[in-house]
Amino acid sequence: MARYALLAGFFVLMAVFYVVLDRMNDGEYNPRDIPSEFLGKQAPEINVPDLLDASHTVTTASMKGKTWLFNVWGTWCPECWREHAFLIELHKAGVPIVGLNWRDEREEALAMLKRLGNPFSQIGFDPDSSVAMDWGVYGAPETFLVNAEGIIVSKHTGGITPAIWQQKFASYFQPAGAQ
Amino acid sequence: MKQRISSYLLLFLFVSMPLALQAKVEQRQFSTPQMEADYKVLINELRCLVCQNQNLADSNAELAQDMRSKVFKMLDEGKQKDEIVDYMVARYGDFVMYRPPVKTSTMLLWYGPIIFFVIAALVVMTYIRRQKSTPVADVDQQRQQKAHSLLDDE
Numbered sequence A: 001m002a003r004y005a006l007l008a009g010f011f012v013l014m015a016v017f018y019v020v021l022d023r024m025n026d027g028e029y030n031p032r033d034i035p036s037e038f039l040g041k042q043a044p045e046i047n048v049p050d051l052l053d054a055s056h057t058v059t060t061a062s063m064k065g066k067t068w069l070f071n072v073w074g075t076w077c078p079e080c081w082r083e084h085a086f087l088i089e090l091h092k093a094g095v096p097i098v099g100l101n102w103r104d105e106r107e108e109a110l111a112m113l114k115r116l117g118n119p120f121s122q123i124g125f126d127p128d129s130s131v132a133m134d135w136g137v138y139g140a141p142e143t144f145l146v147n148a149e150g151i152i153v154s155k156h157t158g159g160i161t162p163a164i165w166q167q168k169f170a171s172y173f174q175p176a177g178a179q
Numbered sequence B: 001m002k003q004r005i006s007s008y009l010l011l012f013l014f015v016s017m018p019l020a021l022q023a024k025v026e027q028r029q030f031s032t033p034q035m036e037a038d039y040k041v042l043i044n045e046l047r048c049l050v051c052q053n054q055n056l057a058d059s060n061a062e063l064a065q066d067m068r069s070k071v072f073k074m075l076d077e078g079k080q081k082d083e084i085v086d087y088m089v090a091r092y093g094d095f096v097m098y099r100p101p102v103k104t105s106t107m108l109l110w111y112g113p114i115i116f117f118v119i120a121a122l123v124v125m126t127y128i129r130r131q132k133s134t135p136v137a138d139v140d141q142q143r144q145q146k147a148h149s150l151l152d153d154e
Helices: A002-025 A078-092 A106-116 A130-134 A162-176 B002-022 B033-047 B063-077 B081-092 B102-135 B141-153
Strands: A068-074 A099-101 A122-126 A143-144 A150-158
Touching: A002 A143, A068 A162, A078 A099, A078 A106, A078 A162, A099 A130, A106 A122, A122 A130, A130 B063, A143 A162, A150 A162, B033 B063, B033 B081
Parallel strands: A068 A099, A099 A122
Antiparallel strands: A068 A143, A143 A150
16 A cells, blocks of 8 residues: 555656656746846846947936836857847837847957847946846846836746747737837 | 876876866955955855855856955945845845845745654654564464474584
8 A cells, every 4th residue: 555655656756847847848937047036126227338339328217218128148148149039029029128248248249249130229238247236137148127117027037939928028018019 | 107107197187176276266355354254254155146056155157256256346345244145135035145034935945954854753753663563474383393493403
C-alpha cells in the first residue's frame, strides 16, 4: 500500500515538474523573475544623453501625457535582436517607444540600429547602469509601460512577442486607437 | 625532462590562477577604515541580480560591478549603510538582500527549514517505531532446531 502511495507521489511530482517546465518554455513563467517594485508607482527619471544626439537629454518628463514603452536593450543581448523586429512593428503601429541602450558601445549600438532599423523615438545611452539601476533593471530586454500620468502600469522581463504584447500591454493602447 | 617542464608549467598555472581572478576586483581608495568596513559588509549583504545565488562581492557580472560602484559612490557621498540598502530595496525589492526581513511573504523562507526538519524527524520516528513493533518473522521450527544442533556440535 505504502509502495503505491510512494509511486503515486512520484507521478504527481513528475506532473508538477512537467507543467512548470512547459510554462517556462512558453515564457509564461520565469523562475528568475523578480517582482517589480515599480508597478503602480511613478516612473523614475531617465536623464541621460541621447545615443543618437548627445546634446539632447532623454527625460521621463518629455513623455508626459502619452502612454509609452520604456525598452532596455543592448547589442550584447541576443533576445534583444529577436525582439527588435516586433518593436519596429509596434513603432509602425504608432506606439511610442523610448529605448535605453544599456552597458553598450555607442558604435555597436548605432550599427545594430542601422542594420535592423530604429523603433525608438528617443534612446538613452547608459554605459554605467545609472538609469538601469534607478529602474530596477537586472537583465535585458526589459520593457515597462508608462501611462499618461507617468505611472508604470505593466512590465515584462524578456523579449516581447505578439502573445506577450496581447497579454500584458495591448489593452492599454486600445483606447488611443493604436494597435 | 619534457614531463618535468610541463608539470612545472601546470604548477605555475595553478599558482597564478588566483592572482588572475583577483585582478578583476576593483581597487578602491577608501577615505576611512570605517568606510571600507561598511563597503565590505554591504557588498556581502547585497545580492547580484544577474547570478542570483551570488552576492555583489562574489559576482563578476557587469551589473554587479556597477552596483558595487554605486555602493562605493554612495558611501563616498557620506550615505549611511541603511540608506544604501533602502536605495537598493526600493529598486530591486527584498530579494536584493541576502538576509531578507521576516515578513508574511518570507515566512516560508525563514521557517521552511524548521518545518522540513520536523517532518523529517516525524518520518524517521514512525519508521523506527514500526520496525520495532513488527514481529520477527516466524522461522520454521525444524530449521531452527537444525540450526541449534549445528551450533551445539561446535
